[in-house]
Every structure is written in C-alpha cells, then in structure tokens.
Amino acid sequence: MAALKVAVVGAGVVGLSTALCIAEAFPACSLTVIADRFTPNTTSDVAAGMLIPHTIPGTSLHVQKQWFKETFTYLFAISNSAEASEAGIHLVSGWQVFKSSPTEELPFWSDIVLGFRPMSEAELQKFPQHRCGQAFTTLKCDCPSYLLWLEKRLKAKGVQMYTRKVANLWELHSEYNIVVNCTGIGAHQLVGDQKLFPVRGQVLKVRAPWVKHFVRDGDGLTYIYPGIHNVTLGGTREKESWNLSPDPSTTKAIFDRCCSLEPSLQRAQDIKVKVGLRPSRVCVALHREVLSQGGAKLLVVHNYGHGSGGFSMHRGTAKEAAHLVGECIAALQGSSLRAKF
Amino acid sequence: MRVAVIGAGVIGLSTALCIHEQYRSLVPSLELAVYADRYTPRTTSDGAAGLWQPYTHGSGDLRETLWNKETFDYLLGHLGSPEAKEMGLFLVSGYNLFKQPVPDPSWKNIVLGFRTLTPKELELFPGYSYGWFNTALMLEGRSYLPWLTRRLTQRGVKFFHQKIDSFQEVFAQGADVVVNCTGARAGQLQPDPALQPGRGQVIKVRAPWVKHFVVTHDAESGLYNSPYIIPGSEVTVLGGVNQPGNWNEENSARDHRAIWETCCRLLPALQKAPIVEEWSGLRPLRPRVRLEREAVGHGQAEVIHNYGHGGFGITIHWGCAMAAARLLGGILQEQQQLGPPRSRI
Numbered sequence: 072m073a074a075l076k077v078a079v080v081g082a083g084v085v086g087l088s089t090a091l092c093i094a095e096a097f098p099a100c101s102l103t104v105i106a107d108r109f110t111p112n113t114t115s116d117v118a119a120g121m122l123i124p125h126t127i128p129g130t131s132l133h134v135q136k137q138w139f140k141e142t143f144t145y146l147f148a149i150s151n152s153a154e155a156s157e158a159g160i161h162l163v164s165g166w167q168v169f170k171s172s173p174t175e176e177l178p179f180w181s182d183i184v185l186g187f188r189p190m191s192e193a194e195l196q197k198f199p200q201h202r203c204g205q206a207f208t209t210l211k212c213d214c215p216s217y218l219l220w221l222e223k224r225l226k227a228k229g230v231q232m233y234t235r236k237v238a239n240l241w242e243l244h245s246e247y248n249i250v251v252n253c254t255g256i257g258a259h260q261l262v263g264d265q266k267l268f269p270v271r272g273q274v275l276k277v278r279a280p281w282v283k284h285f286v287r288d289g290d291g292l293t294y295i296y297p298g299i300h301n302v303t304l305g306g307t308r309e310k311e312s313w314n315l316s317p318d319p320s321t322t323k324a325i326f327d328r329c330c331s332l333e334p335s336l337q338r339a340q341d342i343k344v345k346v347g348l349r350p351s352r353v354c355v356a357l358h359r360e361v362l363s364q365g366g367a368k369l370l371v372v373h374n375y376g377h378g379s380g381g382f383s384m385h386r387g388t389a390k391e392a393a394h395l396v397g398e399c400i401a402a403l404q405g406s407s408l409r410a411k412f
Numbered sequence: 413m414r415v416a417v418i419g420a421g422v423i424g425l426s427t428a429l430c431i432h433e434q435y436r437s438l439v440p441s442l443e444l445a446v447y448a449d450r451y452t453p454r455t456t457s458d459g460a461a462g463l464w465q466p467y468t469h470g471s472g473d474l475r476e477t478l479w480n481k482e483t484f485d486y487l488l489g490h491l492g493s494p495e496a497k498e499m500g501l502f503l504v505s506g507y508n509l510f511k512q513p514v515p516d517p518s519w520k521n522i523v524l525g526f527r528t529l530t531p532k533e534l535e536l537f538p539g540y541s542y543g544w545f546n547t548a549l550m551l552e553g554r555s556y557l558p559w560l561t562r563r564l565t566q567r568g569v570k571f572f573h574q575k576i577d578s579f580q581e582v583f584a585q586g587a588d589v590v591v592n593c594t595g596a597r598a599g600q601l602q603p604d605p606a607l608q609p610g611r612g613q614v615i616k617v618r619a620p621w622v623k624h625f626v627v628t629h630d631a632e633s634g635l636y637n638s639p640y641i642i643p644g645s646e647v648t649v650l651g652g653v654n655q656p657g658n659w660n661e662e663n664s665a666r667d668h669r670a671i672w673e674t675c676c677r678l679l680p681a682l683q684k685a686p687i688v689e690e691w692s693g694l695r696p697l698r699p700r701v702r703l704e705r706e707a708v709g710h711g712q713a714e715v716i717h718n719y720g721h722g723g724f725g726i727t728i729h730w731g732c733a734m735a736a737a738r739l740l741g742g743i744l745q746e747q748q749q750l751g752p753p754r755s756r757i
Contacts, residue, residue: 151536155681161621164505164547185533186545194524194547197491206525208533208545213621281502281645283623284547299621338497 074101075400076246080237080261081253081375082106083115084214087221088385089253089374092393094228097400103247104225107236107257110218114255115381117274117347119296119303120159120212121285122146123167124180124383129354135380136179138387143183145386146210159216159299165285166190168204168332173289184209198332201288211285212382213299237261241362244369249399251372251392256350258375264356267376269348271312273321275304275329277339286332293328295336302339304329308379310351317344352376357388359395370399413442413747415740416582418601419593419719420448420571422457422553422729425560427593427718430733431740432567439744446564447582449575452557456595457725459614459693461642461649462500462552463625464727467635468508468517473700479731481522486730487549500555504643505547506625507533509540514629516544523548537678540628548625551726552644576601583713589743591716591736596694598719604702607720610695611658612636612651613667615675619648619685626678628652636695636723639674647688650675654723656697663690695723703732705739714743 077100079090090104110116124139126132150160168190181187190204198204222232237243240262243250252258259267279302287294296303304325322344330336356376362369374392377384417428428446436442452458464487466480490496491503507529520526529543537543561571576582579601582590594601596609622643630638636654643649652674653667668690676682698720706715718736721728 151680153680153683156619156621156684159621161623161681163623186527186530188527191525280620281497281550283502283504283643297623334492334494335496335502337494 074099075248075403076101076103077249077251077396078103078105078243078247079251079253080105080240080243081255081257082109082218082232083113083253083255084218084381084385085255085374085377085388086253087218087225088389089251089392090225090230091221092386092389093251093396094225094230096393096397098228100400103231103233105233105235105237107234109232109234110222111215113218114347114350115214115218117272117345118214118382119274119294119298119305120214120217120382121296122184122210122383123287125291125379126179127354127378127380129352132179135384136183138384138391139180140183141387141390142383142385143210146212150210154220156299157216158220159213161211161299162208163211163285163297164206164208165287166194166198166204166206167287167289168195168198168201169289170201172203181207200331211296211298214382216299240371241364241369244362244367247369248403249370249372249396251374251396253374255375255377256348258350258356258373262373264376267350267352267356268311269313270351270378271307271309271314271346271348272305273307273317273325273344273346275322275325276301276343276345277304277336278302278341279336279339281335282333288332293325293332295329295333301341304336313348315346315348317346349378350376351378355384355388357391357395359399370403372396372399413439413589413744414587415442415444415589415591416585416587417444417446417591417593418448418576418582419595420446420451420557421455421593421595422557422725423595423718423721423732424448424591424593425557425564426729426733427591427736428569429560429563430730430737431591432564432569434737435740435744436567445570445572445587447572447574447576449573451571451573452561453554455553455557456693456695457553457557459691460553460726461614461644461651462550462556462726463504463642464549464551465627466517466519466724466727467722468514468629471700475735476701476728477518479728479735480519480724482731482734483728484522484549487551491549495559498555499559500550500552500645502550502645503547504550504625505545506627507537508544509537509626509628510542511540511630513542520546537626550642550644553726579708579715583709588712589714589716589740591718591740593718595719595721595725596696598696598717607696607698608656609659610636610697610722611653611655611660611692612695612723613653613663613671613690613692614649614651615668615671615687616647616649616689616691617682617685617687619643619682621681622648622679628678639671639678641675641679641682648685650682654695659694661692661694663692696720696725697722701728701732703735705743712747716740
C-alpha cells in the first residue's frame, strides 16, 4: 500500500514539534507541514519560551505534570549538548516573587525544575515590595532559534514545508489521509472552535546582557526573562483581545513595572515591542475525529489551545498527538485490509 | 599632605578613591596622585573575569574574611543604583563542583541563597559528585576600572604614566605617604619572598546562552588549576590555569588546548562558541594579603602596603581599600600631633 500522507497544519512550536514526533515515530509516512506563517512570524516567536507552566483548569494535574516533565526532560538533554546554542535552549535561574502569599504552597512543577526552594530573607531584600518568593532553575527556549532548529531537523527527515493558508480542513482531504491541526489561535476560524479565545500579550524585547536571572511576579503580569540575544519584559494578559498592534502606553507600563523589579533595566537598549495572542482554552484540544462528506473521509488529530503553556507543554502534547496519529494509521491500515476482501 | 598610590589595578584605584572619599574633606591639603606603568585595559584586573568568590578554603585569616564580606556588602548596596551597569556590576548565580564532599566555605553566609546541589543538578556534571549553588556578584574590571578612573578624575586626582623603580623615587617627587598597590611586581620595589606570580590564562568566547558560572575544584591539581566558566556581560570567560612562579605573560598553546577541552567537556554547549580573545596574566600570590604600614628610610616617610591579593583581588578590594585608608588615617593623626607641617627643601 502507498505511504500514508500526513499533513500538519501550523508551524509554531506545537506544529513543528508535533511534526517531528510524527516523523520520528512513523518514518514511513509522507509528512508535510502547511502553514500561512513560519518563523519569525508565528505566535511562538513572540513568546519568551520560559519553562514555567500555568495550571490549565480543564486538564488533570497529573496529565499536565506529565506533559511538562516530558518537555523539560527533552529540552534538558538538548541544553547539555553541543546543539544547545543552535537550538536556543539554556538553563536560567531566578526568582518568582509574591506580594501576598500564594494560594498553593508548592506548584505542581516544583519537583521537575531544579533546586526549587523558598527564597531567603537576604534574597528578598532585593524585592522590598514582595514578602515571599521561590528560587529555582529552569529552561528557556530562544523561540526563533528553536523553531529554525526544528525546521532543520524536519527537512533532514525529508519533511516538506509549504506556505499556504488553509481555509478549512476538508480542502486537504484529496491530498492527505491524516491532517493534524496545530493552528493555535487560528483554530478559532479554521474549525470554528468557540471555546478558544485569545489572551493578548504585549512584550518588550530589550538588550540588557548583564541580566542573568529571571524575575517573575507571582501575579503573572510582570516578568523579566533573559534570553540569548535579548531580555523579554512582560507583559499583559488581555482576554478576548484580538489586537495585534503594540500599544505605547502599555509599553511604558511594562517597562516601568519591570524596572521596579530590576532597576538596572533603566539602561536597557534596542527596545522592540511585540504582540502575540495566546491560544487559550479551558483545556488543550488534543483528540482525534473523522470528517466525512459523501463517501470520502479525512482523519483529523487536533493539538491546539495551549494558552500560556505552549513551550512548557509542547513536547508532551506533541508525543500524545503523534500517538493519536498512530491510532489513525492503524485505523486506516485496518480498513484498507478489510477493503481487500 | 601628598599621597602617592603606585599601581592602577583594582587595588590601586579603589584604595585611591576610598582615601579621597574619606579624607579630602577632613584634610583640605590632601593631594592624591596615582603612578602606574599600566592602566586599564592592560592591568591584571582587566583580564580577570570579575567573579566575586574567595578561595573555598581560605588562609583562615579572619581579617580577609571580613574584607571579603565588606566588599560584597558594599557592592550589593550598589546593585540597585543607576551606576551599576557603568560599574560593570551585576548578580550572577552558579555552581561550584567537587569530586568529594567538602565543608561549607567561610563565605556561605555572605553570598545569597547558598545551598548544596541536588542529585538532578549533579547529573549535569559527570565526574563531580558534590557541589554548591549560590548567587554572587560580577564586577567586570574592564568597566569598573574606567568607572573608578572617572570618579578619581572628577575629584581632581592626578594620574602619571610612569614606571616606578623605587619608593625613594616617589618620595623625591614630593610624596609624604606612598601606598604600594603594585600587585605581582611588588617584589621589584622591595623584595618579598612570600610573593610570587600565579600565571593564569583565559579564553574569552561569545556564549550568551551561558547564564551561570561553573567553577570546578580538584584537590590534586590545586587552586584555579581546574576548569571554570564565568559569564560576563559581553563574553564568557573560560579558564583554569594557575602556575606559581611562572612570569610568562604570553599565551600558551598547550594551556589553550587544556582550557578549551576541559571547559567543553564540562559544558558541551560551549563547543560552538566563537573565540573572541585570549589573555594571560599574573595573580599576585601570597599566603596572606600584605596590608600594613612600614616606615622607610629616615624621617616620617611611610609606605602603606596593599598587595598580594592572589586570585581574589576584586573579591576583597573594598575591604582592603578601607583598611588601607584607616592606616592612612592613623598616619595623618600622628603627623598632626607632631605639630605644623615640616618644610620641604
């Protein structure tokens, strides 16, 4: 039987990592990535790429922890290899500080990151407006580098990549047997998912190479994440805003909030402003379905709606999506065997 | 009252600044001058990475522990100031690695967040079975020395580009007190068998993904003879050479290979880092820092010695500068008690 044709729609961190997991698990398939945007123009390119997960309300904590652990382990190995700088993965230490005591004493990921512990009094003196905090070491992805690295690995495995705007999944049914929907916020229009909504994030990318630690306010609104080429300063979490244009007064507010956490940022240079729409959902859409019209069928695997947790969860959800693709392959091979009789 | 500081590394310049800050308003006749044959960026302090970290198991000299603490606290206090970036001052965290368990260092409560490493962290460093994690400070010589120079210039301190061959030479030029901050070459002004050069070599690379220092320790190879990786604001410094008695300031190909190989083994992510610079310098090694007064020649000529800071000059500099300034205070007090200033012929 001819090789099965699989298309992954979407080329952000979820699309590319899902494609890679599929290519690794099912090398016999013909795999194509289709997207209207590739790096540096995806939502992932705006993200800081810090591995500090948020708790998703609609997914079991056990599953979230599994996804995060899988992602952390995968990236940890890369960070400690010769590929690290090309893939853009590195360790970074820092502090999460709270003005009022956090609701949960220990976040679910505290035993996955390194060296998690409460901050000492001496450490807290650096943050006079905050009363307690957590110190730990985690991983950061330099997003554009990581996406390019994923693309390179995909090409090495013979995966094709095309720029194309897909208006609906069904239009792919004549060319592909299985379609994997990794369209992030695009799924709102592509599959009409009303449960998916944007959470607008504006960030600044600045040059401040002396900043070696991350600082995050426990309220999630103010954060400083030092990367390879720049430091990401954030941010905002505006639910239901589709506005992709940077707002100047927001820029000033972010800068001021970050400078109050880290005064040396006053000397930051080359300030650039970016906006991304977090594809938010009560739980990640990670399941398979069958589309059919007339006698024709298209097997679809969905993997979208990662909200703030795209980088934190990507590898774990990619592996699960690849597993679902495996189920689709088995179903197709089973039905093709039956067709022979 | 003319005070001449010989040496323009971190010790010379900071001692000059400390003296001027403390005494200029009290002693209006105070005139301060710096004499050196090497200025930034060509001093030993410029080559050093700038990590604040005393020896793991120090001389046991309580004065040195105190001076280290005074320096750390002084710098920590400046972290939030607008000057910090210009000074080359910032926080950095990282790892100290050992091949067997060791007692905690004297400075564990000086730095921030000191703790031992977890098993998962040790997985990052095969070959090392024990270690520490802490947050310390970086003070980059290439920024700090110019910053000190600007502060001194603003205060009217004079600078002379001159090789000094004897204390007498400086006294003859009108100095009342000489402050000897000549580091590794102090022996040229006055023989000191306790002082010897500790030759070091470093490779500076572009590796902005390295956010932590990693300092390894090997009891067999000795101090600073084990790989270390220190992330600066623009370059990451790779090192791990300490050759007592070696005066050679030229880069050695053999040392280059040893540093490169051992550091890349320690942090495989370094393999793709482009090399930007290579440098060798001489640590002023001494069993203890020499920080004391000495009457020289006849009359009231005094030298305040402040040299022999080994590989921890930046770490200890401000505490020593204040101690040296106190010694000068003693001299000033004594000389005032001796009546009106004596005339000069």
